[in-house]
Structures are given as structure tokens and as C-alpha cells.
Amino acid sequence: MTTILDASHHNDVELFAARTVPGPRSAHLLAEQERQESNARTYPRRLPFGIASARGSIITDVDGNHYVDLLAGAGVLALGHSHPELVTIAQRQFELLVHGLDMPTPIKAEFTGKLLRRIPGYDAEAANWKVHFCGPTGANAVDAAIKLARIVTGRHGVVSFQGGFHGTTHLTMGITGLLSQRSGIAGIGDGVTFLPYSDSRNYPDQRPEDARYHTTLIESLLTDPNGGIPAPAAIILEIVQGEGGVVLGDPHFLATVADLAHRLGALLIIDEIQTGCGRTGTFFAYERHGIRPDIVCLSKALSGIGTPVSVLLYRSEHDVWRPGTHTGTFRGNQIAFAAGSAFLDILDRDGILDHVAAIERTVAAVLGPLPDLFPHVYEVRGIGAMWGVEFVAESGRRDSGGPIARAVQERCVHRGVVTEVGGRNDSVLRLLPPLNIDLDLLTDACTVIATAVDEVLTAGAVR
Ligand SMILES: Cc1ncc(COP(=O)(O)O)c(C=O)c1O
Structure with a gap:
């Protein structure tokens, strides 16, 4: 090492x-x-x-x-x-090409291939997962994920969780729990339902013995024909809530939510923007839980060196959006791709x-x-x-x-x-x-x- x-x-x-x-x-x-x-x-x-x-x-x-x-x-x-190695690679890439819109380039193809191969169950032959390069922030990937889920399902609603953090654009702040930061912003959170995260140990004045009650409640709220919550387009979930205070998702809760998303025909979005790229000890935090996401958001650590890059990874069957549905000028940062490609190698080598x-x-x-x-x-x-x-x-x-x-x-x-x-x-x-x-x-x-x-x-x- x-x-x-x-x-x-x-x-x-x-x-x-x-x-x-x-x-x-x-x-x-x-x-x-x-x-x-x-x-x-x-x-x-x-x-x-x-x-x-x-x-x-x-x-x-x-x-x-x-x-x-x-x-x-x-x-x-x-x-x-x-x-130092990433700096050298970034410097070389500066000489070669810096910005490439969303045109293909050799370094982008190399990075994309390596990234896709990190996905559990990825089959290069079948091309069963795809990547979409987003604008250069985590929030932009979450925006894109919700947009894609709405297009795929034709539905509007989004289920998010108390304590969740997904960014501070208008849409992502609407699925983020932080009331103090949301206050005074009109029209935020349209169609969003917040449900309790993980188990009762995370909430003020609740008892550990109530733990399993949360999953029962969530299931009831989302499946009750008289429950008032229409079947959502997406359920968005962090495996560990970072900004929410390092709250580790209870395995039973995570499995229940993943299963519910599939039963309801909603897309399961796993926000790995903070937990991804090895932060929790596996490349994706969800790997430990055997759950089956439809869309994964990755950003933050992905270039290894801090050069912005942000992506959606999603199952190919959801690739139904039209050209131009999610664009952005800064989606072709070749420095990030070059550093990111080397970072993925260094993860294994070291x-x-x-x-x-x-x-x-x-x-x-x-x-x-x-x-x-x-x-x-x-x-x-x-x-x-x-x-x-x-x-x-x-x-x-x-x-x-x-x-x-x-x-x-x-x-x-x-x-x-x-x-x-x-x-x-x-x-x-x-x-x-x-x-x-x-x-x-x-x-x-x-x-x-x-x-x-x-x-x-x-x-x-x-x-
Ligand atoms: C889980 C999660 N999602 C989304 C974001 C937003 O990323 P960005 O600040 O790059 O927009 C963050 C940032 O902390 C995050 O932790």
C-alpha cells in the first residue's frame, strides 16, 4: 500500500x-x-x-x-x-484535451468501461447497464435520476426519507430533509413524500424496541389503497445518510424499501454520491445489502483528485429518454475522466x-x-x-x-x-x-x- x-x-x-x-x-x-x-x-x-x-x-x-x-x-x-500520480496524469491530459462536450474520446471510453465493470451483475456483452454523464455536481445527477424515473414510469411522486440529503438545487432540496435550509423557498418539494429512515433509533425520544415498526409503517403507507400516497415514480435512498448524521441504514429497512419499490413499479434510486467509490469499504455501499437498484447516482470521489464528474448508472431497459433530455455544457471533463480512470486502477493496485x-x-x-x-x-x-x-x-x-x-x-x-x-x-x-x-x-x-x-x-x- x-x-x-x-x-x-x-x-x-x-x-x-x-x-x-x-x-x-x-x-x-x-x-x-x-x-x-x-x-x-x-x-x-x-x-x-x-x-x-x-x-x-x-x-x-x-x-x-x-x-x-x-x-x-x-x-x-x-x-x-x-x-502525485493523478496530478501527472491530469497534467498530461491538459496538454491533450480538456473539454469534449459529450463526444466520445478514448479516455472517456476507457473510464466508462472501467466504471461499468464495477457494477455488480454488469454484462458488457449484453450492455445491461448504461452511464449518463451529468452536469458536474452530485445534485445534477440526482435531478437527472428523478427526471428519468418520471419519464420511465409516467408518474410524478417521489418518496424520500427523513434525514436524507440529495443536494441543493430546487428539485434536490425538495427531497432533502433539512427544513431550516428549505424554509422561505416557495414551491419546493412538489410531489415529494418523506418517510422515516431506517429505524426508530434515529429519532428524538423514540425507543429501540420500536425498530421494526418503521418498516411496517412504510409498507402500510405506500400500499394502503386509502393511504393517500399515489404509487411513486421513484424511491430515493442513501445506504448510509452522511449529511443526516452518519446514520447507517438498517439492513431489514433497506431490503424492505428496495422490495417495495419493485412491487410498486417505482424506480429504486440509490444515491451513492457520498457513500460510493469505496468510502464504506466496498465500491458501492449497496453491494453489502444485495439489493437491486434501477439507478445509481455517483459523483464526489469519482475522479479521485477532486476534478468534478457526476454520473447516473442505470439499467439499460430504462434508457428511454430522448436525445437532449438531460444535457449540460460541462459534461465532458477529460481531466476528470483521465484521473478517474487512474483512480479506479489505484483502488485495486494499492x-x-x-x-x-x-x-x-x-x-x-x-x-x-x-x-x-x-x-x-x-x-x-x-x-x-x-x-x-x-x-x-x-x-x-x-x-x-x-x-x-x-x-x-x-x-x-x-x-x-x-x-x-x-x-x-x-x-x-x-x-x-x-x-x-x-x-x-x-x-x-x-x-x-x-x-x-x-x-x-x-x-x-x-x-
Ligand atoms: C448523498 C448526497 N447526495 C447528493 C449530494 C449533493 O452533491 P453536490 O453537493 O455535489 O451537488 C451530496 C453532497 O453532500 C450527498 O452527500
Whole structure:
């Protein structure tokens, strides 16, 4: 396994030394950003520094501080920042061809072939799956998936799940659960029905013994002739809800929903934008569950290097849309195809999926004990390289831990570790490290997190 330019190149004492964030240069950039950029910006509000450069799993800010990046561009940077092999390949491709609309090119054909062969049950001879290249964001792929499902079924409705996140275009925000972000936007969510995700452990004030009730309820709501929900065009599902707070779909729930979609004649869309490309330890997260999707959305990590690319993979029998039904100027990013093709090879060559399993064991070993040590740590959960630490305040309510999670995130930044928050009212500290992160570095970064939890909770700064 080749680990690329990780902390082995840094002195840990320097890396995790306390620093003032933002430093003076960062403060200047942040002020300029506030004057020039939109109020809708997000990350620099909680990670208040300007980035000068980044390599592997290390970010360097404009004041010269280093950070271990456990966010990896929100899961985009599968092999960390500027993986040297991918940089070389991207540079070569820059010389050759950058933009190709949706014309065929040799590198696109190579990438497409490799990608299709990752699909369980793909038969190249029968061409039983197809790919559609979308505009360069995850949300654009989800938009396309819903459009295709509506065309195939001639129906309008979409079933989505509480806590789900599918993007922030008008359509995708309409199937995303985040009420605070949706508020004030007229006409959002037309034809969308939200149902409970997974099982009752995910909701405030519910009891574990209610777990199976959710699938019974979902089945009843969708099949009851007096239930008021017409048979939908699509059911869209994440196997692990990332933005929703790293909620792992219960296998029985996932199987029930998949089966229901097929029984209802709806298309089953699996949104693998965050979970795909090896993040959970298999190339697609749905592989572990033996379910049969009609459409799979992939984006984020797909080029390995962060160059935008976004696709739909779907069964060929659904290939009924007309030419031009889903276009977009930026669908022919040859740099992403070249890097993506090499990334798919490196996944196998460097045993990245095995490394993701080692990441899972490493995070579990360092952070797993936290709930036993601190009553305000409700749960540490995750799979592969996708982890969450959920906090609760005195009330014990599942949506109450936001102030604690944000305080821990802030302390981590001051100690050189970049994390994210998510879930109900930001109650979950989230980790999405590069899939090739050095395990010693990860252990050290998780220790910084555990120390920050201790400091925040025992200092009583936030409860
Ligand atoms: C599951 C899922 N779907 C869709 C999206 C939207 O992707 P993008 O931000 O590239 O539009 C995200 C982004 O976090 C996601 O996690």
C-alpha cells in the first residue's frame, strides 16, 4: 500500500500544536470573502481559515498552520489532495484535451468501461447497464435520476426519507430533509413524500424496541389503497445518510424499501454520491445489502483528485429518454475522466478497500470507547471511512448536542484537525478522511478529537 505524502513528512508536535485560528492572513481573507461573497457560504463559518495549499491528508493555511484533513473536500478527495500520480496524469491530459462536450474520446471510453465493470451483475456483452454523464455536481445527477424515473414510469411522486440529503438545487432540496435550509423557498418539494429512515433509533425520544415498526409503517403507507400516497415514480435512498448524521441504514429497512419499490413499479434510486467509490469499504455501499437498484447516482470521489464528474448508472431497459433530455455544457471533463480512470486502477493496485477496512478499525479503536466515558456522547458509529460522534445535552434528546459538537469541532481546528458537523441541529461530529490516509496520522488525529471531547465536556464549557 502506498501512502502518499502524509504526516510521516510532518513533525506531529508541530502538526498538533495549539494555534490561533484564524491567523492574521486568514482573518484578512475571511473579511474580504465576507465583503465579496454570498451569505449562503458555509464551511468557512466553522473552519475559519484560508487555504494556501494541500497535499495528501494535510492542509496548510495561509498563516503556515498545518491541519489533518478529516473532511477531504466533503468526501471528494478519495486519495487526498493532489495525489502525485493523478496530478501527472491530469497534467498530461491538459496538454491533450480538456473539454469534449459529450463526444466520445478514448479516455472517456476507457473510464466508462472501467466504471461499468464495477457494477455488480454488469454484462458488457449484453450492455445491461448504461452511464449518463451529468452536469458536474452530485445534485445534477440526482435531478437527472428523478427526471428519468418520471419519464420511465409516467408518474410524478417521489418518496424520500427523513434525514436524507440529495443536494441543493430546487428539485434536490425538495427531497432533502433539512427544513431550516428549505424554509422561505416557495414551491419546493412538489410531489415529494418523506418517510422515516431506517429505524426508530434515529429519532428524538423514540425507543429501540420500536425498530421494526418503521418498516411496517412504510409498507402500510405506500400500499394502503386509502393511504393517500399515489404509487411513486421513484424511491430515493442513501445506504448510509452522511449529511443526516452518519446514520447507517438498517439492513431489514433497506431490503424492505428496495422490495417495495419493485412491487410498486417505482424506480429504486440509490444515491451513492457520498457513500460510493469505496468510502464504506466496498465500491458501492449497496453491494453489502444485495439489493437491486434501477439507478445509481455517483459523483464526489469519482475522479479521485477532486476534478468534478457526476454520473447516473442505470439499467439499460430504462434508457428511454430522448436525445437532449438531460444535457449540460460541462459534461465532458477529460481531466476528470483521465484521473478517474487512474483512480479506479489505484483502488485495486494499492488495496484501498482493505485500507478503508483498516481505517474503520482505527477510528473504532480510538473513538469507540467515548460513549462509555462520557454520558454526553450518545454514540460513535460508522462504516469504512465514514464516521460520526453524536452528542446529547443534559436533556438526552437526540437533536440537542449541536453546541457540544460545534465546540469539539472548534477545539479540533485549534489543534490542527479538520472535521465536519451534521445531523439533527449539527449534533454529530463527522469524519470523512481520505481513503488512503496514513493510519498513524489518523490515530493521532482521532486522539486529538478524543482529547477535545474530554476538554469540552469535563471543562463544562458546553453542556
Ligand atoms: C448523498 C448526497 N447526495 C447528493 C449530494 C449533493 O452533491 P453536490 O453537493 O455535489 O451537488 C451530496 C453532497 O453532500 C450527498 O452527500
